Amino acid sequence: MTSSSLLRSFIYLYLVLFFAYLFLPLVFMMAAAFNDSRFPTMLPWQGFTLRWFQELFADQLMGRAVWNSILIGLGVVALSVPIGLAGALVLYNLQSRARTLIYGIMVSPILTPGVIIGISTLIFWRQYFGVGGGLMLAVVAQTTFIAAFAMLLILARLQRFDRTLEEAALDLGASHTWTFWRITVPFLRPALLAAALMAFLQSFENYNTTLFVIGTETTMTLNIASRVRLGLTPAVNAIAVILIALTILGAIIYELMRRAEVRRRALAAEAAA
Amino acid sequence: MGQSVELDNVTMRFGDFVAVRNVSLKIGAGEFFSFLGPSGCGKTTILRLISGFMEPTEGAVRIGSKDMRGIGPNRRPTALIFQNLALFPLMKVWENIAFGLEARGVGKAQRRRRAEELLDLIALPGYADKAVSELSGGQRQRVAIARALAVEPAVLLLDEPLSALDLKLRQHMRSELRAIQRKTGVTFIYITHDQGEALTMSDRIGVMSQGEVLQIGQPADIYDAPQNAFVATFVGESNLFPGTISRIEGKEALIETAVGPMRGRNLHALPVGTPAIALVRPERMRVLDAGEAADNMLESAPQRFDFEGAFINVLLDGAGERETILHLTNDGRTQARLQAATLLRVGFDTDATMILPQGQTAHG
Amino acid sequence: MAELFRRTGPLIAWMALLTTLLWVAFMIVLPQVMMVDFSFRPSLPPSKIGGPEDVYTLKNYATLWANTIHRGIFFKTIWSSMLVTVLALAVCYPIAYHLAQVARGQAAALLIVALIVPFWVNEILRTFAWFLILSRNGIFNSALVGLGLIDRPIQFIDGNIGVMIGMVYAYILFMVFPLYNAMESLDRHQIEAARDLGASTWRIHWRVVIPHAKPGIAVGCIMTFMLSAGTIAVPRLLGGPRSRWFTEVIYSWFFDGGDWNQGAAYAFALLILCIVFILVMMRLFRVSLQDIAK
Numbered sequence: 001m002t003s004s005s006l007l008r009s010f011i012y013l014y015l016v017l018f019f020a021y022l023f024l025p026l027v028f029m030m031a032a033a034f035n036d037s038r039f040p041t042m043l044p045w046q047g048f049t050l051r052w053f054q055e056l057f058a059d060q061l062m063g064r065a066v067w068n069s070i071l072i073g074l075g076v077v078a079l080s081v082p083i084g085l086a087g088a089l090v091l092y093n094l095q096s097r098a099r100t101l102i103y104g105i106m107v108s109p110i111l112t113p114g115v116i117i118g119i120s121t122l123i124f125w126r127q128y129f130g131v132g133g134g135l136m137l138a139v140v141a142q143t144t145f146i147a148a149f150a151m152l153l154i155l156a157r158l159q160r161f162d163r164t165l166e167e168a169a170l171d172l173g174a175s176h177t178w179t180f181w182r183i184t185v186p187f188l189r190p191a192l193l194a195a196a197l198m199a200f201l202q203s204f205e206n207y208n209t210t211l212f213v214i215g216t217e218t219t220m221t222l223n224i225a226s227r228v229r230l231g232l233t234p235a236v237n238a239i240a241v242i243l244i245a246l247t248i249l250g251a252i253i254y255e256l257m258r259r260a261e262v263r264r265r266a267l268a269a270e271a272a273a
Numbered sequence: 274m275g276q277s278v279e280l281d282n283v284t285m286r287f288g289d290f291v292a293v294r295n296v297s298l299k300i301g302a303g304e305f306f307s308f309l310g311p312s313g314c315g316k317t318t319i320l321r322l323i324s325g326f327m328e329p330t331e332g333a334v335r336i337g338s339k340d341m342r343g344i345g346p347n348r349r350p351t352a353l354i355f356q357n358l359a360l361f362p363l364m365k366v367w368e369n370i371a372f373g374l375e376a377r378g379v380g381k382a383q384r385r386r387r388a389e390e391l392l393d394l395i396a397l398p399g400y401a402d403k404a405v406s407e408l409s410g411g412q413r414q415r416v417a418i419a420r421a422l423a424v425e426p427a428v429l430l431l432d433e434p435l436s437a438l439d440l441k442l443r444q445h446m447r448s449e450l451r452a453i454q455r456k457t458g459v460t461f462i463y464i465t466h467d468q469g470e471a472l473t474m475s476d477r478i479g480v481m482s483q484g485e486v487l488q489i490g491q492p493a494d495i496y497d498a499p500q501n502a503f504v505a506t507f508v509g510e511s512n513l514f515p516g517t518i519s520r521i522e523g524k525e526a527l528i529e530t531a532v533g534p535m536r537g538r539n540l541h542a543l544p545v546g547t548p549a550i551a552l553v554r555p556e557r558m559r560v561l562d563a564g565e566a567a568d569n570m571l572e573s574a575p576q577r578f579d580f581e582g583a584f585i586n587v588l589l590d591g592a593g594e595r596e597t598i599l600h601l602t603n604d605g606r607t608q609a610r611l612q613a614a615t616l617l618r619v620g621f622d623t624d625a626t627m628i629l630p631q632g633q634t635a636h637g
Numbered sequence: 638m639a640e641l642f643r644r645t646g647p648l649i650a651w652m653a654l655l656t657t658l659l660w661v662a663f664m665i666v667l668p669q670v671m672m673v674d675f676s677f678r679p680s681l682p683p684s685k686i687g688g689p690e691d692v693y694t695l696k697n698y699a700t701l702w703a704n705t706i707h708r709g710i711f712f713k714t715i716w717s718s719m720l721v722t723v724l725a726l727a728v729c730y731p732i733a734y735h736l737a738q739v740a741r742g743q744a745a746a747l748l749i750v751a752l753i754v755p756f757w758v759n760e761i762l763r764t765f766a767w768f769l770i771l772s773r774n775g776i777f778n779s780a781l782v783g784l785g786l787i788d789r790p791i792q793f794i795d796g797n798i799g800v801m802i803g804m805v806y807a808y809i810l811f812m813v814f815p816l817y818n819a820m821e822s823l824d825r826h827q828i829e830a831a832r833d834l835g836a837s838t839w840r841i842h843w844r845v846v847i848p849h850a851k852p853g854i855a856v857g858c859i860m861t862f863m864l865s866a867g868t869i870a871v872p873r874l875l876g877g878p879r880s881r882w883f884t885e886v887i888y889s890w891f892f893d894g895g896d897w898n899q900g901a902a903y904a905f906a907l908l909i910l911c912i913v914f915i916l917v918m919m920r921l922f923r924v925s926l927q928d929i930a931k
């Protein structure tokens with residue numbers, strides 16, 4: 001065996017190990033949801049059951065937590081997409097030397113640990129507005145950094161925008177506002193949708209920030225965590241199965257949509273040629 | 274109907290850089306006016322000043338004798354066809370064309386009707402519901418024109434609209450543009466760095482260099498009586514013979530060049546002793562038969578023959594400032610006859626020889 | 638600014654400016670300023686706030702220094718987060734390199750999808766998956782006992798090892814993608830040329846790949862360190878009383894100790910730590926903020 005083919009087999013071995021490391025824990029976790037064992041584990045296998053799903057669906061606290069997560073997620077989408085759009089517009093048109101500083105401030109929430117965003121939000125709102133922890137504050141705290149992600153997504157697309165399109169619209173007699181809705185926003189639509197989806201998912205899975213600002217309420221993620229800490233049953237695994245299935249479904253739909261789009265473009269290009 | 278456009282001492286600065294310097298001119302209503310000049314000379318800047326995307330640093334822009342300062346692009350009676358066309362990629366062809374009407378609140382049925390009329394005008398009937406990405410380059414071009422015409426502008430501004438098209442299509446579109454202009458009576462202000470385009474289409478041409486307008490005139494004037502070496506060399510091909518003026522005879526002058534004296538038209542009434550250049554268009558030179566004479570003559574060895582079909586280009590060695598070039602009409606035997614000769618005698622008339630002050634040429 | 642108004646018109650410009658301003662002021666800047674302000678004040682009952690005792694003091698920071706347990710946890714958090722960062726870098730480097738430079742076409746696309754899917758799985762669930770493996774009744778112990786290697790299950794949870802394994806797992810993808818993005822832009826010919834000139838594999842990485850991937854390495858390290866030092870999810874799930882993380886100490890000041898001012902000081906210390914780490918990395922790897930936040 002030559003040294004390079006030895007190296008190659010090492011690399012393949014490493015790849016296999018890496019992806020095993022990545023996926024096996026998830027597989028174990030999901031398999032345990034169907035194991036008829038009081039403790040969530042795949043081994044020893046005690047027989048197939050769906051009772052953990054039944055337990056999950058019967059759990060009112062969990063129902064409430066999921067509902068809260070959805071509410072917070074929608075709130076975060078409703079706030080962070082417009083904020084992200086506004087921030088992207090401001091940054092895009094900013095040419096002054098202060099741009100770097102302003103950019104730095106606007107992306108700083110991404111580089112700040114989530115717990116600190118939760119803490120500072122909690123202190124600020126309680127101190128000045130008398131608002132305590134709860135759903136509202138969770139929306140505010142999460143929006144702080146999710147809006148920054150949304151802004152970066154939108155800005156990336158905005159930078160590919162052909163500004164002469166705006167000028168052409170103005171030149172044809174459209175007002176600035178009309179041009180914005182009719183030309184700029186439709187161009188940004190994919191980024192806006194992606195930002196909305198991203199915002200919802202980020203909000204849904206957030207733990208570190210939410211823990212500090214949720215008050216006496218709970219969310220699905222917090223609820224899962226507290227179950228793991230106290231009173232663990234395979235019902236948690238049942239949630240995992242559902243969430244991962246949704247994730248994969250989402251990924252497949254996204255991929256199919258992307259392919260359809262690529263095909264549409266190719267067809268259009270072909271027709272033009 | 275068209276309106277006039279007047280630039281009154283217009284200067285445009287970007288920081289220290291002067292993109293347009295002291296331009297004054299008046300373009301008549303319904304005129305087809307072209308700005309011709311090399312890349313970066315400020316052509317687009319002038320169009321953007323007229324359409325209102327920029328305000329001049331100094332001077333005034335008037336449309337229909339109304340001062341345009343402070344009036345935004347969406348409130349000027351102009352429509353601009355962008356260098357890259359700027360068709361809206363997410364809209365269908367007819368929506369593109371009707372966009373200006375949509376912005377003015379015209380109802381959908383009427384917009385659609387108007388778009389279809391314009392599609393007929395640009396010879397693209399039945400294309401209303403296609404996507405922009407499905408069109409060819411020339412079709413996009415025409416859609417952009419229709420979109421601009423839909424708002425019934427008094428002045429249509431075109432920024433090198435044909436530069437992306439292939440030669441055949443370009444020639445076709447030239448006549449089409451001219452026809453549309455005649456039909457609509459709109460003032461066309463056309464930008465190009467292609468002299469052929471400017472010469473064939475325009476009523477008048479403004480030749481630009483480095484932010485200044487050097488000469489304004491009808492195509493024939495620009496070509497046959499250029500005001501300086503830059504215009505002469507930028508518009509059309511030319512042979513240059515630098516020298517000094519030695520004698521004046523009425524409207525004619527004699528210039529001593531490296532290849533001998535030449536008699537030409539003293540277009541600027543230059544006095545004796547002035548350094549000047551004699552300029553001759555290649556198609557005005559001919560090969561002399563033995564014993565034949567002409568007002569001006571020179572002798573040189575042919576270096577190369579470039580066959581162009583209708584013409585044969587003969588390149589002569591070391592006679593002018595650069596190599597001297599002749600365009601000869603091809604009569605089927607020309608090349609064979611000339612190739613036999615080792616030395617050619619070339620002649621041209623006084624009438625074909627322009628005497629101009631020395632100055633910058635477009636060759637750099 | 639004038640550009641914004643000229644381009645989008647006054648209505649949209651004002652709306653964008655105002656929205657951005659509200660976000661930056663009320664969500665980003667003021668809360669942080671408040672937190673810092675808070676951290677320099679004593680914890681007082683509501684009646685005494687604004688009174689003579691409500692003065693700026695360094696007491697809260699002195700507590701962090703004086704309390705050897707907390708100080709120890711602080712340094713342990715730094716040290717462990719760095720270790721997590723280095724581990725993640727070591728684990729991810731070969732993968733990123735393989736994906737970016739070796740794998741091609743369909744195989745590469747498939748591998749990337751395989752990386753993205755776990756990325757979308759909830760952080761808590763990813764951590765929980767390891768909890769199930771490491772716990773007393775978990776797979777790992779079952780396997781070891783089953784194989785007869787040990788006779789009683791080992792307590793992995795409630796130890797730093799468990800927390801760190803969980804963190805490497807949870808944040809590995811924040812390391813892989815920046816590395817991959819940076820390496821992907823490296824021209825394959827450069828590597829071939831280097832190999833052609835007789836450079837060894839190590840040398841190629843040291844002299845060609847790593848210098849090119851520097852921004853990606855910096856970004857991956859910053860993200861991993863920041864997430865590790867700042868997480869409370871992983872230690873709360875995989876840790877126990879003996880492996881407390883600094884964020885857990887902060888949490889208990891807020892919700893067990895009820896001394897928010899003290900908690901704010903601790904939080905600010907953590908924030909400073911992260912900022913210092915980011916600045917050091919930016920310096921070391923000569924990258925700008927624009928490279929990081931993409």
Ligand SMILES: Nc1ncnc2c1ncn2[C@@H]1O[C@H](COP(=O)(O)OP(=O)(O)OP(=O)(O)O)[C@@H](O)[C@H]1O
Nearest residue numbers: 287290292310311312313314315316317318319466
């Ligand atoms: N917004 C601007 N800021 C600074 N300089 C500019 C700006 N717009 C144009 N210029 C400069 O002004 C000069 C003229 O530009 P302009 O676009 O008018 O040239 P042009 O004649 O249209 O060239 P082309 O044929 O290449 O399109 C160029 O040197 C250009 O760099």
Ligand SMILES: [Mg+2]
Nearest residue numbers: 316317356432
């Ligand atoms: Mg131009």
